[in-house]
Amino acid sequence: MIDLVARRPRPQISWPAVLRFLLVERTALLVILLGGLIAFYASTAQDFFTFSNLAGSTAFGVEVGILALAELIVIVTGRGAIDLSVGSTVSLASVFFGELVTKFGLSLWPAIILTLLFGFGLGSINGFFVAVAGLPALIVTLATLFAFSSVALVITNTIPISDVPPRLYDLALYWHQIPRQTLLVYLPVIALIYVLLRFTVYGRHLYGLGTNALAARFAATPVVLARFGAFAISGFLCGVVAIVTSARFASARPDAGVGLELQAITIAVLGGVAITGGVGAVPPVVLATLLITLNNNGMNLSNIDQIWQQAALGGILIGSALLNAFALRRYRLS
């Protein structure tokens, strides 16, 4: 029975190997999940599997998708770094933008640029407390989460600013059924962040920092500056989202970002970003964004009560965090 004849070397496909591949290669797992999801909704929900629906639904993923990339940049720096304040930063930046174009009568482009800088500034506040003062990111961004949203509500007295210039709505129009904000904002942001994290010295510093901050310091990484920058970039991206969301709602709302932090963090964690730092990449995070967005779209088309989307998000967050922790322990990635 025992086959002693020289065996042809075959690629070994065993269950443990498949499991390992799926757990280690988050992109592969997400592609399979995404395929399954699309197949499921295509067969159950009417009008789901059409080009106009699939392309159109990406409009709803732009905001959370960009914020998920912001979380990626922050979380990857490690030491429990997380940005809980992204939602409030979006709200406050939206209000700032709205005030600029209405009360101060600025024209569109200067207002946009100032809003981006304003977002950068808000992120810098987090960055200062976390990187320079050395406070835990969790508590700093929890405090600014409440502080920023409070300021946004006070400035507007909870009333949305709706007389923004109509030219802004152009951003929310379609090009061949593809939403413009996907083409003009989301794709360029993806490309920029990908290059930043993958091909620039600064990007590699962030990973080094997240893997081992002490080793990074001995390797002459400007630790404080790198960590500060991660939060500042996160704030800048919040400014971008503030513009996009103001265009989509045709008004600057003081509650524009409420709950976005949950979606952003969920997507980042689903995209394989390890909360312990040092692990994470742009492509799986983008796939995770697509997964969440299409799932929400599918649930809408299947007439499932919207409230379930919140439960699904919570469940996906916990599930994928457990998966990440398991994969990290089992295969000692980092």
Place this chain on the structure above:
Amino acid sequence: MATPNRTHALPGAFADLLPPRFGLREVLDAREASIVAVLVVMATALSIAYPQFRTLDNVNNILLAVAQVAIVGVGMTMVIITGGIDVSVGSALSVCAVVVGMRLQDGAGVLEAIVVAIAVGTAIGLVNGLLIGLGRVHSIIITFGMLNILRVVSFKLTGGKWLSGVPNTVNYFGSGTLLKLPFAWWIAMAMAAVAWYYMRRRPTGRHLYALGGNPETARLAGVGVLKRTIFVYTITGTLVGVASLVFVGGAGSVIQTAQVGIGFELDVIAAVVIGGTSILGGKGSVIGTLLGAILVGTIRNALVVVNVNSLYSNLILGCLILLTVALDLLRRRGRLA
């Protein structure tokens, strides 16, 4: 030979693990003293400027408003001392309150309400504890997920509607007074006393500090890390159940499902952090948390008395958290240097 003094038998690094002594220096150094000082200054200034602030009614208003924060804060103190955090307490409170409210509508008695509240709260806490302990995932992620799931649960339990016509069976928890103080505040103090004894004098209570100081060292030193982790989240859930009785008792006949416990976690975490518990774990006390809760309540109350836009209160609370955490870290650094 005299028995060696335990406090001095160990190198300084382990001093935090031992019950503290009560010398003058410790009292002056303790966070509790600075909170009391801030409270006294604030209360004096407000009482002089606004006579309505110093009435017994208003003091009881403050204590009543923060009783829920104080009760849950006792559990949150334990969680944060072990190096974790629980941001799901607001949603858990709404689930407990809704379940209790529905049972009361069906004619449940006081005893059943208490049992139901504690059972639901404990079950939620146990789920948190098991996921965090067994899954070994950072608590912020798990409890953040639970925050949202529980919010949906409480929404679905009532179909998104308000509960109305809730009988006043448990009102004593919310508005009753005992020896001129709110009954709810007596509950908070009793819980804090038990927790204080447990964390100061029981070996497993000391383990919580060891766990927060350095989990790996604690494990090697024989601390039941998994058991302690599950325990702190479960007990926090139980206390949320108790707090939900106070909430339902104070809410009157209508429970606005979607509003219950929104932002509650910030108040609780603020009370704990302001009370001197280090967010990094390993250091803190429930007495500080009680005082922190009173300070949070006093500030919120003062904003109403002084007639400041209530939208500002979260801004002020956020800044206060940042300030206290910054001071705490500065002090730590000063000691290390």
